[in-house]
Amino acid sequence: MGHPPSIVTFTTFINGLIHSDWLDEAVQLLDKTLKLGFQPTIVTYGTMFKGLCKRGNNVGALKLLRTMESHGHFLPDVVIYNTIIDSLCKDQALPQALQLFEEMKTKRILPTVFTYYSLIRGMCRLCTVGKWKDAQEMLTQMLDNNIVADVEIYSMLIDMYCKEGMVVEARAVFGYMIDNGQVPDIITYNALLDGYCLRGEMEEAEKLVNMMVEHGCEPDLFTFNSLINGYAKSKKLDIALRLFQEMPHKGLTPNVVTYNTLIDSLCKDNQVQCARELFKEMESHGLKPNVVTYSSLIDGLCHNALIDEAIHLHKHMKHSGVLPNIFMYTILIDGLCEAGRLEEALNIFSFLVSKGLLLSVRTYTVLIKGLCKKKGLLADANELLKKMVDDGCPPNEYTYNIIIRGFLHGNDISKSLELVSVMTTNGFAADAHTTSVFLDLLIDPRVSKENKALL
Template structure:
């Protein structure tokens, strides 16, 4: 029974499942039929009436293949059944190579109902117009953008600024950058860095400072690279104040200039003789981890030697060597030249020997500097030994080496040695140059062998093209010293015929020569001739005129010339002031002389012994003992002593005043 019932139940379940299956099959077939018809209806409802984006852009490009925009092109575009959107327009604009065609298409699209350009289409037209440098059309595009109230993204401003800079239109770049700042779009530190970098590169330092001052309050900072280039540029134009401000700002942000910027700054400090500041910067570099290089040390060597701080220069040299730097030739020359030029040749010699010990190959210039240094301090034997040592070390002397020897021989009227040396030069294949012949000419003039000097110019120097204004000046000076001023003047006239222009030295020498001979009128004519010839008188020429005019009693004219000199920007020296003060004192114009003395003191100049004596004597003559006593104090402070006669007069005058 149980088994039979199970069978009946199982059969029933089978029939139910089969029935359900048949029912589902019928429903499914009906549904397929219904869905198929509905699908066709939906497809017809949403079917696109125009081609795809790619097809649309291809069809537009095909029409625009024409090289020139025309009415027919515009009509053909209008007939196309394409849907215009920013993607399609942008693809077309990017495919065009002709900026004018792109511009016309850009305007045509803009005129289509419902179309508005976006960031991408605007970017494409701007890029193409910049590439073709079609700035007239670009200006029209930008005007339309502004008129339509389109808000440009900072990337478009960046593209415009970059394009203007590349084509050298800096004014437009500046206006665009300002527009970007004022537009309200966010300007980043990188924008200021790039723009300030461009301004620095083009030496627009005032503008660079303006934008720098704009960015700092916003919490932005320049990169170490931009700071470094900015510092280098400012140093070149001498704006050290702004450099120091930038360095302070860098210090606050932990930014460190590169070695090039530091070296440029150090060079500026050394040129301004701010050596303590330069050494301070050197120490700061070390603390900040920016190790100085050979250029750093070389720059400071030069500066220290120029202000005669030789012990500091040598100390710095030792520091450089201890740090393991191998000095290059430039560094060696900087220190040795500085020492030799300032009479410290023994120290230079020791450094040179140290370099040889370290197997640093010396140049002929270094040997020349040491040879010249020993000659200047009168060490003839040492100079000769250095020359021999140089040759043994395989360094051949050049024309400068021989000229250094010639200069010493001729200054000391060793003419036989000078002639022999000229012969040796030619035997060794070194041709004497203009300087060589001028040295020999100077030696002959010093020996008062003026005929030989004249013959040297006529027979050798003129033929080789070595006779110049220096040669003529040497001979003219020698003739004037020999009181042969007429011959000197004839040589002066010959200079013009030979195409040699006289200079200030030529005129000054002749003026002095004529004054000495008592030909004051001729001297004055020569001074006027110099001015009319466009040769600006120097302080020596003015001083000569003032001195001899005062000597001949023409003090008023001397005063006029003195003031003319100052008006022309020529600063009087001690000799100029002393010449006029002496003339005024001798003319009993002590009040004017005292005014001149005050002006002289304000300029940091001190009179010579004779001027002090004349001033005190003149003041005593006018019974101004107190003022004379004050001048006496100044005189003693400057290391001068008053002669016995005037000092007794001064003492007596003071006694009378107190009695």
């Protein structure tokens, strides 16, 4: 119609393609725009970076950044750097993000609160000792540059410290944010609360809940789940169950996490009947049990010698579309061994091997324990120990102590001492139970002088 397109036209079109998730077409159109002699604006580039990072194409974003610089039309601004840094942090490419951060400062592009937010979040996600310090230093650097940290940044740091059991440090950050005029929100309170509950510091947890309510922050589902978990782990199941019953009166509906916590704690407290009832209640409310729910209940059934019911529940689990994991199979193998049903345990183990599943040290160990208990199968236990090594799953201290005691109870002192030597070579030591068995043999009149000489 005689109206030639401008760079605004192309930018609008590119933006539309990005929003429609047609990234490849947007890249092609940008190339065409350049070939036609148009100079993309900072908005054009910003749109492209947004699209590339949304797709997780960090390589493409970095390449475009260098292309943009080489054309010299516009230098990247803080928004473009923030977009790429945030995407790199989400992809756990923290070293590259930090490199861009240093590049920004070299080019005198001042970081914003979002820059620091992305980097601190990336450091918190890694959760290593070095990164805790880096995250704290990044916060300090941010404050030194007169950039006010918001509640989200403080909440991330508190959550990071609490997840690693560093509640004292988390509380210090909590106090610092309040002193600097930031008002904690429900996420902040819940992060610190969870830290107290994980450490069993329930008095401090209750004080924090009272503070929440005083400041107009009503406890939510996460708050109750943390408290229930804390009381359950502190062997105060009566309080945990009372909180569970209070939830509907607070307008809160228990979720799978709530039920899993209580079912697991009830089973560990040998209250299997109550755990069964909660399991049925959970299903009646339309909540689908997951592998954690089934594992907890099956473990409880096995420890209460209800192995047939455990096997039935395992079948029910598979029919419900929940896939068992190695942890679940290990529970069953252990339960069958304890019930003297070694053949069934061996069948499950063979099934796991045939499927090529990666077995845990505990899986091997519980079967070795089962073989040691069965008369005449110590050689099989020793072969399984060798298989562990061959399969790249080296025995741990518990494994060695189990099999050493097995040979001691089988009066094969020579073999047990040989295994002690192997164990110590691998940096492990005999535990109190194993040491006690050795001492008992020394004073046992039925043990021959030759065997006592070996000891």
